[in-house]
Amino acid sequence: MSFSFLEFLKSLVELTTGTYLRQVWGDAPWVDPTLDVIGALLVATFGLLIVLVLIWLERKVIARFQDRIGPNRVGGKYGLLQPVADALKLLTKEIITPAGADLWAYNLAPFLIVVTVLMMWAVMPFAPGMIGVDLNIGLFYVLAISSVSVVTILLAGWGSNNKYALLGAFRAVAQMVSYEVPMILSLLIPILLARSMSTVDIVEAQAVPFIIVVPLSALIFFISSLAEMGRTPFDLLEAESEIVAGFHIEYSGMKFAMFMLAEYASALFMSGLFVIVFLGGYRFFGLETYVTSGGFALGNLIGLVAFFIKMFVMFSVLVWIRGTLPRFRIDQMMDFNWKFLVPLSLALILVVALVDKALPVGVSAWTQAGVHLVSNVLVGAVALEILRWRGRKQREAQEGRQEGLESVGVEATVAEAVAH
Amino acid sequence: MISDWRFIAFMVVITPLFPALPIGINLLLGPRKPNYIKQQIYECGVETVGDTWVQFKVQYYIYALIFVIFDIEAVFLFPIAAAYGQVGLFAVVEIALFIVILTAALAYAWGRGVLKWV
Amino acid sequence: MIEQIIFIVISLFTLMMGWVVVSNNNLFHAALALMASFLGVAGLYVMLDAGFLAMAQLLVYIGAISILIIFAIMLTRRMMRTDESPFNSQPGLAGLTAVSVFAVIGFILWQMRQFWPVEPMEGVSLAFKTPVPDSMILDSVAAMGRAFVSPDAFVLPFEIASVLLLAALIGSIWVAWPKTEDEA
Numbered sequence: 001m002s003f004s005f006l007e008f009l010k011s012l013v014e015l016t017t018g019t020y021l022r023q024v025w026g027d028a029p030w031v032d033p034t035l036d037v038i039g040a041l042l043v044a045t046f047g048l049l050i051v052l053v054l055i056w057l058e059r060k061v062i063a064r065f066q067d068r069i070g071p072n073r074v075g076g077k078y079g080l081l082q083p084v085a086d087a088l089k090l091l092t093k094e095i096i097t098p099a100g101a102d103l104w105a106y107n108l109a110p111f112l113i114v115v116t117v118l119m120m121w122a123v124m125p126f127a128p129g130m131i132g133v134d135l136n137i138g139l140f141y142v143l144a145i146s147s148v149s150v151v152t153i154l155l156a157g158w159g160s161n162n163k164y165a166l167l168g169a170f171r172a173v174a175q176m177v178s179y180e181v182p183m184i185l186s187l188l189i190p191i192l193l194a195r196s197m198s199t200v201d202i203v204e205a206q207a208v209p210f211i212i213v214v215p216l217s218a219l220i221f222f223i224s225s226l227a228e229m230g231r232t233p234f235d236l237l238e239a240e241s242e243i244v245a246g247f248h249i250e251y252s253g254m255k256f257a258m259f260m261l262a263e264y265a266s267a268l269f270m271s272g273l274f275v276i277v278f279l280g281g282y283r284f285f286g287l288e289t290y291v292t293s294g295g296f297a298l299g300n301l302i303g304l305v306a307f308f309i310k311m312f313v314m315f316s317v318l319v320w321i322r323g324t325l326p327r328f329r330i331d332q333m334m335d336f337n338w339k340f341l342v343p344l345s346l347a348l349i350l351v352v353a354l355v356d357k358a359l360p361v362g363v364s365a366w367t368q369a370g371v372h373l374v375s376n377v378l379v380g381a382v383a384l385e386i387l388r389w390r391g392r393k394q395r396e397a398q399e400g401r402q403e404g405l406e407s408v409g410v411e412a413t414v415a416e417a418v419a420h
Numbered sequence: 421m422i423s424d425w426r427f428i429a430f431m432v433v434i435t436p437l438f439p440a441l442p443i444g445i446n447l448l449l450g451p452r453k454p455n456y457i458k459q460q461i462y463e464c465g466v467e468t469v470g471d472t473w474v475q476f477k478v479q480y481y482i483y484a485l486i487f488v489i490f491d492i493e494a495v496f497l498f499p500i501a502a503a504y505g506q507v508g509l510f511a512v513v514e515i516a517l518f519i520v521i522l523t524a525a526l527a528y529a530w531g532r533g534v535l536k537w538v
Numbered sequence: 539m540i541e542q543i544i545f546i547v548i549s550l551f552t553l554m555m556g557w558v559v560v561s562n563n564n565l566f567h568a569a570l571a572l573m574a575s576f577l578g579v580a581g582l583y584v585m586l587d588a589g590f591l592a593m594a595q596l597l598v599y600i601g602a603i604s605i606l607i608i609f610a611i612m613l614t615r616r617m618m619r620t621d622e623s624p625f626n627s628q629p630g631l632a633g634l635t636a637v638s639v640f641a642v643i644g645f646i647l648w649q650m651r652q653f654w655p656v657e658p659m660e661g662v663s664l665a666f667k668t669p670v671p672d673s674m675i676l677d678s679v680a681a682m683g684r685a686f687v688s689p690d691a692f693v694l695p696f697e698i699a700s701v702l703l704l705a706a707l708i709g710s711i712w713v714a715w716p717k718t719e720d721e722a
Contacts, residue, residue: 033426040430048438091442094450099459104567114439115432122431133427137590137679140498141428144593147491147601151573154608158566162461163468170612173605174480177487180601184494192501197679249462254446258439331537334483338535342490342526346519349497350512357509425584429544476612478714484609485710488602489703495594496686496699503683511687514697521700525707534711 015130015300036133040122043132047121048114051264052083057312058264058319065323093253098161101250105159109152110251110258116149117265124272125200127282127304128289138199139191142273143184146228149266150176153247156259160250168246171330172230178337179227179234185345186220189352190277193372203281208369211278214352216376218278220345225270227333229263232322234333271314275307279314282307344383351379482534486526493522545585552578565611573604590679 003024011020018035025031056071059082063070075081097106120142122132135141150173157169191197193213194205211218227234248259275281282288282303290299328336355375359368461468500507500515529535555578558571576599583592626632685691 036427092449115435118435144596181490195505254442334537481609484606491602499683503680514687518700525704
């Protein structure tokens with residue numbers, strides 16, 4: 001098959017350029033590796049450049065929440081070029097290495113944190129057939145890579161030779177490893193329902209989006225992924241008022257920018273992961289398989305647009321949460337994880353596994369979804385009831401103690417008054 | 421399949437170039453005038469006292485340990501979840517037993533007051 | 539051919555990092571090298587088509603065990619920057635142990651020699667590997683999942699693993715956590 005520019009353009013619209021090029025080039029041994037390199041470059045470039053959009057979006061949205069206008073000078077009325085200006089400014093800043101830093105750890109961390117975030121995009125299905133590589137253990141791969149990113153924070157904190165940085169890194173790591181447990185456990189449930197760890201299989205299995213089937217699992221995943229990214233209300237790792245800025249305090253210039261970049265990229269990735277695992281990914285009411293009468297597979301493009309809209313909606317939800325919720329205290333956060341989320345997700349796995357096996361074979365997808373939904377709501381209600389009961393008991397205990405304190409307090413005031 | 425992992429291998433090779441490029445440009449463009457004060461460790465206006473790498477409390481270690489336990493548990497559960505369509509009803513009992521035993525571990529840690537952040 | 543070269547390079551990297559682990563004075567750098575060594579092992583698993591095992595290696599060893607080790611380093615007092623030599627006074631004995639372990643492994647490998655492929659095979663990703671159909675590799679994770687819960691395979695080890703994890707946790711909390719008054 002010879003190369004034709006028109007066909008090439010058509011394949012671009014259909015998002016099947018890889019398949020087309022493979023047809024054109026034949027099956028020489030260099031074809032697949034070359035396509036892989038192009039794909040890897042595209043995925044990594046996307047993962048990096050999209051951050052410019054995200055920074056603008058977050059600043060603009062958060063400004064509206066706080067009744068400000070936000071960036072409005074650079075690049076027209078909407079400040080569209082603000083992220084570019086920021087990047088240029090950072091490029092001309094001095095890179096300062098703190099005295100006594102552990103140079104290996106200090107310099108390795110900004111590289112590694114970007115690498116881990118970009119690596120995760122490899123298994124993200126953007127549209128039907130448009131994915132870096134469909135690993136059969138896709139989700140497990142994502143979890144493994146994201147657990148490596150925890151190490152980079154430890155590297156940055158240790159390498160900086162700064163007490164705030166080390167304390168921030170230790171807190172961050174304690175938080176991230178804690179919340180990784182409910183995140184992993186809540187991802188087990190979609191895998192169990194889809195019978196596969198492949199991201200594409202999970203999207204394809206969602207005739208009914210999993211957020212309707214197992215809303216509790218989606219909620220647990222969302223909360224724990226917030227903590228995993230270190231975003232509000234779990235942004236203790238950069239609590240300015242306590243530990244200044246956390247693990248990246250001693251970084252400047254582009255090295256610092258790498259941490260910001262990785263934070264935004266991973267926030268978008270987690271939104272995307274939520275979309276493919278719980279919101280049906282690129283599926284959009286069956287339109288993602290639409291083919292025009294002229295033979296154009298337009299559905300792929302629709303799938304891509306649907307995926308991006310869903311992903312940016314999820315990202316906006318993250319910004320929304322940042323704009324509304326205050327920060328948790330670290331003890332509250334740890335309690336919430338180990339004493340609520342982990343037991344709840346363990347119980348949920350058991351319930352979903354049981355319901356899944358108890359359902360007779362061959363019932364429709366919607367019936368299955370309904371039964372799962374009811375069981376999820378029941379588990380959630382029971383959990384809330386237990387929480388309320390515990391909360392009441394704690395409150396009673398506290399009030400009892402406070403009454404005791406008050407009586408002491410009155411006597412103390414009287415004694416003070418007498419003394420005067 | 422190993423051909424799937426070729427893509428990942430290329431990602432491993434290519435992605436470090438992406439942070440390397442801006443940091444390299446920064447090294448070229450940015451000024452470099454280090455001096456004693458500038459390089460001091462940040463410490464809210466005073467000079468830092470003592471060693472950074474001091475002894476931390478045991479709590480961090482215990483949290484990491486509980487995390488290891490549950491991480492390994494998840495590694496066991498993932499293949500079962502992926503093969504859930506091919507296992508019988510009896511598997512539910514086995515998974516339940518597995519999870520209950522590990523919940524006992526969590527309950528022990530809870531009861532000993534390990535999970536209370538101080 | 540190229541796969542063999544990559545395999546050898548990754549093996550050398552793993553061994554080199556292992557050497558750094560034992561020879562480095564700085565405990566934190568030793569822990570870093572240990573992580574790199576784990577990463578190399580994960581790479582080897584990938585080369586052997588064991589993707590799940592490789593990712594489990596990343597998740598458990600780099601993501602969890604290494605962090606545990608670093609936290610343990612931070613628990614020690616003044617151990618981070620010691621000037622003492624990392625070598626102790628028994629290199630002869632240690633060398634003997636290492637050589638004998640290697641001899642045992644080599645002996646076992648030699649005993650298994652009838653399973654070695656005699657000559658490189660066509661269409662096999664690694665020339666020194668027994669050919670396995672792709673469908674089987676794709677299904678291997680699910681097969682492992684089935685084996686964990688089927689009574690005629692590994693259900694007993696699977697359940698015992700959970701008891702082992704329970705014992706590990708209780709034991710380490712018992713050792714590490716400060717006792718309250720009524721227990722002491």
